[in-house]
Amino acid sequence: MPEPTGVIHDIGYQRYTGPRLGRRYVFGALYLHGVRTAFGLGRSAKAKIFPWLVVGIVLMVAAAVTAIRSQIGETVMTYAQFADSMSWLVIFFTAVAAPELVSRDLRSGVLPLYFSRPLSHxxxxLAKLLALVTALFLLLGAPQLVMFLGAAFTSDGMGGVWDELLDLLPGLLYAGLWAAVFASIGLLIASLTGKRAFAAGGIVAVFLMTTPVVGVLSILPAQAANQLAGIASPPTLVQGVGVWTMRDLLITDPDGVVPDLGPFGPVYALAAVALVAACVTLLLARYRKVAAR
Incomplete structure (x- = not known):
């Protein structure tokens, strides 16, 4: 019986000898790709329409506010008020961007490939969440910088520029709060389904369905219920934190309607922190379950 023979063919295979960039590089690449995805960069022209339409709207509003202020010499809208005014656009931007960041990967089943690399569950x-927070912060923060530059060029001396800067910084912090709360809620909801339409509808529904609850609580006979009503909805929760921490920057009209938080301002802040922490915890638990499959 003839002995089995074999032939080894040299096809030029060589082992990889370059640098192994590791977990930190993968995390950074995911984060950068997430920010680009939120704005439709690197994708089809159709994917760029909505995010850049929203970007165009917020920049036009900022430019209009700056132009009006330069003509009349008075502040039309503070930096903190700008974030409040754009809250509905932020909701819809989140509803479109969050599913693009996570639902597509769930549906296409590529997560096992991600977790086969030096990447923890x-x-x-966390990279996707940080990317969405960054995108929302840029959406609200960049127009504020436009407003600041316009005001700085029309200010009287460095003292006026310094005063504008002191007004800008709280506005940027407030924009960061909007971004953190909306991104954590939106990404958690989007991570529950691989269908982007369902994810987008769920995000919008959560924000819209909680608004009537605030209205009901605000007309109850109990004063404490009225003052705590804003906690029931994410937008009014964030606004409550803003009223408590920067009341003079958000309420510039003495004859306007002033939200009555009573002694519960710190409760609003704690509720906002607890909401973000709960959403992040549930998001991590969700992907721990996905990674274990």
């Missing part, structure tokens, strides 16, 4: 959702 927590790195993936």
């Amino acid at each position: 927590a790195d993936y959702p």
